[in-house]
Amino acid sequence: MTLILAVDDSRTMRDMIHMTLKSAGFETQLAEDGQHGLEVLDGIEPDAIITDINMPRLDGFGFIDAIRKRDGSRSIPILVLTTESAEELKFKARNAGATGWIVKPFDPAKLVRAVQMVTG
Amino acid sequence: MSDPNDPMAEIRASFFIECEELLEAAQDGLQTMQDGAADDETINQVFRAVHSIKGGAGAFGLEELVSFAHQYETALDDVRSGKFTPNEDAMLLFLGCCDLLADLVDSARDGTDMDAARVESLLTQLRDVVGIEEEEEVSADEFEVTGISFDLDLPDLPDADAEPAPTPVYDILFAPNDDLYGLGNEPLFLIRALAALGELELQCDYSAIPDIEQFIPGTAYMSWSLTLETDAPEADIHEVFEFVDGLGKIEIREQGAPPSDPTETTEADEIAQNPNPPAEAELQAPASAGSDPAPDQTGTEPSSEEAVPPAQAALTKKPQKSNGDGGKGAPATVRVDLERIDRLVNLVGELVINQAMLSQSVTEADLPPNSAVAHGLEEFMQLTRDIQDSVMMIRAQPVKSLFQRMSRIIREASGAVGKTVRLRTEGEATEVDKTVIERLADPLTHMIRNAVDHGLESTDARVAAGKPPEGIVSLTAAHRSGRVVIEVSDDGGGINRPKVFDIAVSKGLIPADAQLTDSEIDNLLFLPGFSTATEVSNLSGRGVGMDVVRSAIQALGGRIVIQSEPGTGTTFSISLPLTLAVLDGMVVQVAGETLVVPLNAIIETLTLAAEDIRALGPETNVVQIRGQFVPLLDLGAELGFREPLESYVGGIVLLIAHENGDRAALVVDSIHDQRQVVIKGLQDSYGHVPGVAAATILGDGQIALILDPVDITAHASGRTNQAAPALSNAG
Numbered sequence: 001m002t003l004i005l006a007v008d009d010s011r012t013m014r015d016m017i018h019m020t021l022k023s024a025g026f027e028t029q030l031a032e033d034g035q036h037g038l039e040v041l042d043g044i045e046p047d048a049i050i051t052d053i054n055m056p057r058l059d060g061f062g063f064i065d066a067i068r069k070r071d072g073s074r075s076i077p078i079l080v081l082t083t084e085s086a087e088e089l090k091f092k093a094r095n096a097g098a099t100g101w102i103v104k105p106f107d108p109a110k111l112v113r114a115v116q117m118v119t120g
Numbered sequence: 121m122s123d124p125n126d127p128m129a130e131i132r133a134s135f136f137i138e139c140e141e142l143l144e145a146a147q148d149g150l151q152t153m154q155d156g157a158a159d160d161e162t163i164n165q166v167f168r169a170v171h172s173i174k175g176g177a178g179a180f181g182l183e184e185l186v187s188f189a190h191q192y193e194t195a196l197d198d199v200r201s202g203k204f205t206p207n208e209d210a211m212l213l214f215l216g217c218c219d220l221l222a223d224l225v226d227s228a229r230d231g232t233d234m235d236a237a238r239v240e241s242l243l244t245q246l247r248d249v250v251g252i253e254e255e256e257e258v259s260a261d262e263f264e265v266t267g268i269s270f271d272l273d274l275p276d277l278p279d280a281d282a283e284p285a286p287t288p289v290y291d292i293l294f295a296p297n298d299d300l301y302g303l304g305n306e307p308l309f310l311i312r313a314l315a316a317l318g319e320l321e322l323q324c325d326y327s328a329i330p331d332i333e334q335f336i337p338g339t340a341y342m343s344w345s346l347t348l349e350t351d352a353p354e355a356d357i358h359e360v361f362e363f364v365d366g367l368g369k370i371e372i373r374e375q376g377a378p379p380s381d382p383t384e385t386t387e388a389d390e391i392a393q394n395p396n397p398p399a400e401a402e403l404q405a406p407a408s409a410g411s412d413p414a415p416d417q418t419g420t421e422p423s424s425e426e427a428v429p430p431a432q433a434a435l436t437k438k439p440q441k442s443n444g445d446g447g448k449g450a451p452a453t454v455r456v457d458l459e460r461i462d463r464l465v466n467l468v469g470e471l472v473i474n475q476a477m478l479s480q481s482v483t484e485a486d487l488p489p490n491s492a493v494a495h496g497l498e499e500f501m502q503l504t505r506d507i508q509d510s511v512m513m514i515r516a517q518p519v520k521s522l523f524q525r526m527s528r529i530i531r532e533a534s535g536a537v538g539k540t541v542r543l544r545t546e547g548e549a550t551e552v553d554k555t556v557i558e559r560l561a562d563p564l565t566h567m568i569r570n571a572v573d574h575g576l577e578s579t580d581a582r583v584a585a586g587k588p589p590e591g592i593v594s595l596t597a598a599h600r601s602g603r604v605v606i607e608v609s610d611d612g613g614g615i616n617r618p619k620v621f622d623i624a625v626s627k628g629l630i631p632a633d634a635q636l637t638d639s640e641i642d643n644l645l646f647l648p649g650f651s652t653a654t655e656v657s658n659l660s661g662r663g664v665g666m667d668v669v670r671s672a673i674q675a676l677g678g679r680i681v682i683q684s685e686p687g688t689g690t691t692f693s694i695s696l697p698l699t700l701a702v703l704d705g706m707v708v709q710v711a712g713e714t715l716v717v718p719l720n721a722i723i724e725t726l727t728l729a730a731e732d733i734r735a736l737g738p739e740t741n742v743v744q745i746r747g748q749f750v751p752l753l754d755l756g757a758e759l760g761f762r763e764p765l766e767s768y769v770g771g772i773v774l775l776i777a778h779e780n781g782d783r784a785a786l787v788v789d790s791i792h793d794q795r796q797v798v799i800k801g802l803q804d805s806y807g808h809v810p811g812v813a814a815a816t817i818l819g820d821g822q823i824a825l826i827l828d829p830v831d832i833t834a835h836a837s838g839r840t841n842q843a844a845p846a847l848s849n850a851g
Contacts, residue, residue, distance in 0.1 A: 009168065012135035012176040019131065054171050056164070068302075077304035099304035100363035105178030105186075117363065120309040 001027045005046040007037040009055040020108040034058030048077045061096045068097040077118035135176045139225045142169040167196045182228040195250040289375040295343035296368035313360045318350025469798035475504045476819030516551035533572040540590045550597035563669040575610035609691035615684040642682040707792040711761035714824045721829040723775045730769045743785045776829040784833040
């Protein structure tokens with residue numbers, strides 16, 4: 001089964017991502033900030049990662065940077081969940097090393113489509 | 121959303137719970153900032169809390185909440201980035217915004233309307249003070265608010281089988297640059313997504329792949345020419361390339377259409393010629409290091425790169441120690457539906473009753489005290505008690521959230537009366553039953569408003585009295601001998617007793633010549649209809665007096681007392697039971713009925729001697745207890761079990777005290793014992809029965825009513841038999 005790691009400091013958001021992906025047949029692992037995400041990554045090899053940007057301890061940019069620097073996770077597709085508008089975001093996310101982006105507010109169909117796009 | 125099995129309803133409910141936590145965090149942070157004890161992380165914490173509320177609200181289409189949170193967040197972001205340094209006024213504004221945000225959350229949850237003018241007024245202030253710009257795009261496309269529905273029969277991708285009209289054919293050129301791979305993209309998936317749109321033919325140009333010695337991992341050597349026959353709109357094709365737009369050359373042209381729109385490729389070309397420098401450097405690093413025998417970047421197959429050399433694998437693969445949401449960093453808590461806990465509390469109540477019945481049977485069976493059954497039973501009793509305590513603890517919550525609400529009341533109240541007031545809290549971690557906390561909110565709000573409005577002097581009067589201009593209202597909570605004590609105190613002028621006395625006289629509450637102690641005067645405040653404000657202020661004078669506060673506290677099984685010192689202030693102490701589920705009671709017998717009287721109402725029990733009883737009028741008696749005359753109430757007669765007794769000499773009375781100092785002596789036939797009883801509400805089945813608080817089931821399976829002594833004395837007829845000498849004859 002395709003495994004997705006979702007990192008968000010909002011419990012509501014984690015719940016929604018989890019529920020959406022589960023219904024679409026994905027398996028999820030959840031983490032509540034970048035630091036926690038990296039710890040979880042020590043034990044799993046997800047097929048894609050979804051991450052929020054604004055988080056305590058280690059934010060999304062730092063998290064992505066760390067992932068892209070680690071041999072084991074360098075090329076995992078990463079989707080950024082963000083409230084920022086498209087153009088600005090695209091460059092920010094790309095500069096940070098993200099594969100794609102999902103603009104909040106949360107839309108389950110969009111999320112599933114984005115995840116399918118990067119996991120095949 | 122109304123379907124209880126609807127996962128969205130559950131997440132929505134969880135969102136609002138999270139909002140409460142986030143608001144608490146935001147308020148904590150703002151308070152810390154106001155106290156000048158903030159560090160960089162403090163404002164981040166506040167910002168994130170507001171940001172998360174906005175994010176969740178957006179998902180549920182809560183537009184008003186999103187819109188306000190967005191602008192509030194923008195202002196906080198200015199603080200965070202150092203663009204704006206808040207002074208004291210700005211901090212008050214931020215706290216006010218936090219209050220409004222809380223109200224918006226409430227109104228979103230309850231589906232009530234918000235006062236738009238209030239929202240607008242705070243937004244205007246935010247713009248004026250912080251200088252944030254008026255944002256129009258919040259509700260526009262940029263931040264489109266869409267409610268979500270969980271229709272997860274998602275079409276995989278737009279369907280391809282449609283009308284058999286001439287199907288458009290597109291020529292697509294896709295030549296990725298290096299960045300595409302570095303960012304975790306996989307051309308194969310894109311090609312698959314295109315194939316899902318219709319008939320796809322492709323040609324791969326891999327002529328650029330060099331010999332293995334020159335091969336640089338992470339470099340884009342391949343490009344594709346594709347022909348797609350599809351009825352799907354062209355936008356769908358563009359959507360496939362959304363994430364890789366700009367990461368190479370992408371040309372999409374419909375066959376037979378005029379030569380491609382020049383803008384189609386220029387952007388991509390530009391970016392292709394100017395690849396993203398950091399990503400490139402990073403990708404080439406392993407190859408240039410040269411020591412890596414099996415470069416893990418293959419360029420064309422990013423997903424197969426898990427072939428990490430064993431040594432490296434050992435370094436990077438640690439045992440899985442974190443499991444999703446319950447992992448490290450997460451507070452070790454579970455959220456449980458309150459209904460489930462209540463059911464558990466009820467079941468434990470049954471268990472306690474059952475255990476008591478079992479104990480009674482064993483006692484009646486006359487088993488030797490050292491028998492296995494007796495030992496087992498003792499352990500069973502202990503376990504039952506432990507389980508009961510543990511279950512009650514589940515319902516317990518710190519009073520912190522309640523206290524936080526009061527800090528807001530202080531802000532509003534002090535603003536309304538033009539006094540400077542600071543709230544001091546202590547014992548916020550003290551835990552109290554959740555229901556008690558909920559039901560304390562109203563009385564506490566009223567007391568806090570009173571303290572600000574009536575308790576504290578005006579700033580001028582304070583200065584004149586040599587006090588600091590800023591008034592202090594303290595709110596403390598503590599556990600004391602099995603009860604929770606909550607105190608509201610102010611450092612104001614104390615109760616103006618002569619004034620209170622005069623008002624009580626003028627309202628006909630007491631005779632003008634009444635001789636009252638200080639404490640009795642203070643307690644006049646609790647009389648219904650009493651109000652010390654000569655003019656009804658718009659703050660505390662809302663027709664709710666301290667009598668309502670007292671009844672609310674009493675309804676919780678609590679007591680309230682006043683202590684006041686002229687010139688230094690007033691303290692109201694509320695003492696409450698830890699739980700509403702069990703009660704310490706005295707089991708008594710009246711006219712063959714077994715009744716339970718709450719222990720906290722009983723001051724003492726005594727046996728009546730003939731000389732203690734005096735008649736007062738034809739049908740009523742009073743009892744002399746330590747020099748004071750107390751009305752004698754025949755419980756059997758008051759409850760309608762029987763006619764008043766002929767004589768009360770030798771009878772047993774329970775001396776009952778009201779919070780206001782009133783006393784009454786209740787005559788009972790006998791006292792069984794004192795014990796903890798499980799409260800079983802009667803309200804649902806019988807409504808309010810005067811004099812009866814609830815019921816319980818005793819160890820022998822008998823049902824006993826739990827009396828409300830205050831209610832009984834309030835409704836008492838006072839009818840007793842006139843067998844005693846009249847009061848006037850008393851020596």
